[in-house]
Amino acid sequence: MNFEILQRSLDKVLSEKVDALVVLWPAQGLSPLHAVAQRVSAARKHQHFEDQPGQVLVSYGCEGVHAPLLVVVHVGQGRPSDGRRAAEAAWNQIKGIKPRTLGVVVPESLQAEALQAWAMALADCSYSYTTTLSKPSARSLTRVRFFSTQPAARLKPAIAQAQALMAGIELAKEWANRPPNHATPTHLAEAARALAKGARMKCEVLGLREVSRLGMGAFMAVAQGSAQPLRFIVLRYDGAAKSKAPVVLVGKGITFDTGGISLKPGAEMDEMKFDMSGAASVLGVFRTLAELRPTINVVGLIPATENMPDGLAVKPGDVVTSMSGQTIEILNTDAEGRLILCDALTYAERFKPRAVIDIATLTGACVIALGAVRSGLFASDDTLAQALHQAGEDSGDLCWRMPLDDAYAEGLKSRFADVANIGGRAAGSVTAAKFLQRFASQYPWAHLDIAGTAWKSGAAKGATGRPVALLVHYLLGQS
Incomplete structure (x- = not known):
């Protein structure tokens, strides 16, 4: 889908040749569009168009409007959350005609941030997965033209972003979203290499031999039960001077999670293809960096493997040695994400980072705590935590800071190793974060538990793409 921003007088907008025309109606109205304003006024008299974001007024064959379908949608006070609600409501009215081009009238009062949120929500609503369908239908909406009476330069940065x-x-x-046989660790490595063809990008992919030499015993333990070879992916975006310390993003890349010997229940196990959503978000961030080219250095680390119950698979009670030298008693093989992440966090030290952020579908406990609204945020550094929280608020990709009191680590004690990989049911998301914190002591560190926000279940089953927007807003704020 392509976005355009064009300066147009309002009378010319009504004559634009588009499949549907959407008028973003602000709280204070849009009086210069007289034909539209009259319809809104009449609808209000019958309480069919209230002053609430997401209220819509639909007209077919409206006199004076070239587009066959006219949709007026209330954008409230212009907050990003209002914009998202308005976009969803508008698309529900438009999608039935399968438009290829869409015109959007932008009122002068609408802030650039609200317009950006509207555009992003529209893209989210109109997205559909097609890769493994035998007869994929092309995306109907291919072009969105935003019309403003003000110079296009005012809104162009927001639209470009x-x-x-x-x-x-x-x-x-x-x-x-890809099925696990279409998104193996090798496939992820190929996707990373494709990204690295862009300007300022580099990619290195390590296999079992290199990972073994590094001493990544925890990562290898998870991978040893799978016939698919592990991959350790290192992406680099060099947008600033080499002397500038990078931000390191670490994405959990479990391309399918059976739970290993601690086997998961069969119901909904297919959704464990989403267990590499942290890795997918890192790829997504680098795709956006290639477009925006901010002045910052970013490293992406993706330990990628399956977690399978093979005869060679790691067993409950096994003790492995991580890259850091710390030994780990594996009490539950379904707590595998923290095992691959801990070696990646140790590897991150070599970059002397300004901050390290890991992103993982780590715990069901975080789903219980925060649901699907906010990702769990854990951080060893208050400044980093505040910056990430604010990036979430600004982008609408919300997170919430959780505690990291040392007392929570008590449950991770082991008689047979330096640390156990689980700490019991109580505060499961916190004890998982405390485990990771042991391996992230050399730099400011944050952990985003996206188990509740990375995908949707049920009829709307599919990935959300979170927390790409949060991470990009954070990185732009640091550039």
Whole structure:
């Protein structure tokens, strides 16, 4: 989908040749569009168009409007959350005609951030997965033209950022949505190499031999039960001077999670293809960086493997040695994400990072705590935590800071190793974060538990692309 921003007088907008025309109606109205304003006024008299974001008024064959379908949608006070609600409501009215081109009238009062949120929500609503369908239908909506009476330059940066964010989020969705036999560790490595063909990008892929030399015993333990070879992916975006310390993003890349010997229940196990959503989000961020080219250095680390119950698989009670030298008693093989992440966090030290953020569908406990609204945020550094929280608020990709009191680590004690990989049911998301914190002491560190926000179940089953928007907003704020 392509976004355009064009300066037009309102009378010319009504004559634009588009399949549907959407008028973003602000709280204070849009009086210069007299034909539209009259319809809104009449609808209000019958309480059919209230002053609430997401209220819609639909007209077919409206006199004076070239587009066959006219949709007026209330955008409330212009908050990003209002914009998202308005986009969803508008698309529900438009999607039935399968438009290829869409015109959007932008009122002068609408802030650039609200317009960006509207555009992103529209892209999210109109997205559909097609890769493994035998007869995929082409995406109907291919072009969105935003019309403003003000110079296009005022809104162009917001639209350009929305376009870049959309590309990154849709790449993250694509890889998380793919069936596990179409998204193996090798496939992820190929996707990373393809990204690295862009300017300022580099990619290195390590296999079992290199990982073994590094001493990544925890990562290898998870991978040893799978016939699919592990891959350790290192992506680099060099947008600033070499002397500038990078931000390192670490994405959990479990391309399918059976639970290993601690086998998961069969119901909904197919959704464990989404267990590499952290890795997918890192790929998505780098796709967006390639478009926006901010002045910052970023490293992406993706330990990628399946977690399978083979005869060679790691067993409950096994003790392995991590890259850091710490020994780990594996009490539950279904707590495998933290095992691959801990070696990646140790590997991150070599970059002397300004900050390290790991992203993982780590615990069901976080789903219980926060549901699907906010990702769990854990951080060893208050400044980093505040910056990530604010990036979530600004982007609408929300997170919430959780505790990291040392007392939570008590449950991770082991008689047979330096640490156990689980700490019991109580505060499961916190004890998982405390485990990771042991391996992230050399730099400011944050952990995003996206188990509740990375995908949707049920009839709307599919990846959300979160937290690409949060991470990009954070990185832009640091550039």
